[in-house]
Amino acid sequence: MPNVEGLSIEEASKVLKELNLNMQIQNEPEEYDKTKVVVKEQLPKEQIVVYEGTKIILTI
Numbered sequence: 001m002p003n004v005e006g007l008s009i010e011e012a013s014k015v016l017k018e019l020n021l022n023m024q025i026q027n028e029p030e031e032y033d034k035t036k037v038v039v040k041e042q043l044p045k046e047q048i049v050v051y052e053g054t055k056i057i058l059t060i
Contacts, residue, residue: 001021001042001044001045001046001047001048001049001050001056002015002019002046003042003046004016004039004042004056004058005039005040005041005042005046006038006039007038007039008034008035008036008037008038008039009025009032009034009035009037009038009039009058009060010034010035012039012042012058013034016056019052020052020053021050021052021053021054021055021056022053022054022055022056023055023056023058024055024056024057024058025057025058025059025060026057026058026059026060027059027060028060032060037060038060039058039059039060040059040060041058041059042056042057042058042059043056043057044056
């Protein structure tokens with residue numbers, strides 16, 4: 001699992017899609033700029049082994 005903390009939602013989404021991982025955003029407002037809002041926390045954390053299709057939970 002790569003580290004996407006500190007990346008914008010847009011950047012994190014690209015990284016996770018390239019690895020065939022799914023993304024769920026916690027505390028997601030109805031409208032926001034995906035290029036400016038950054039990931040504060042991710043689960044699972046970086047360097048944990050995950051499989052394709054795993055849901056990665058991002059907190060913004």
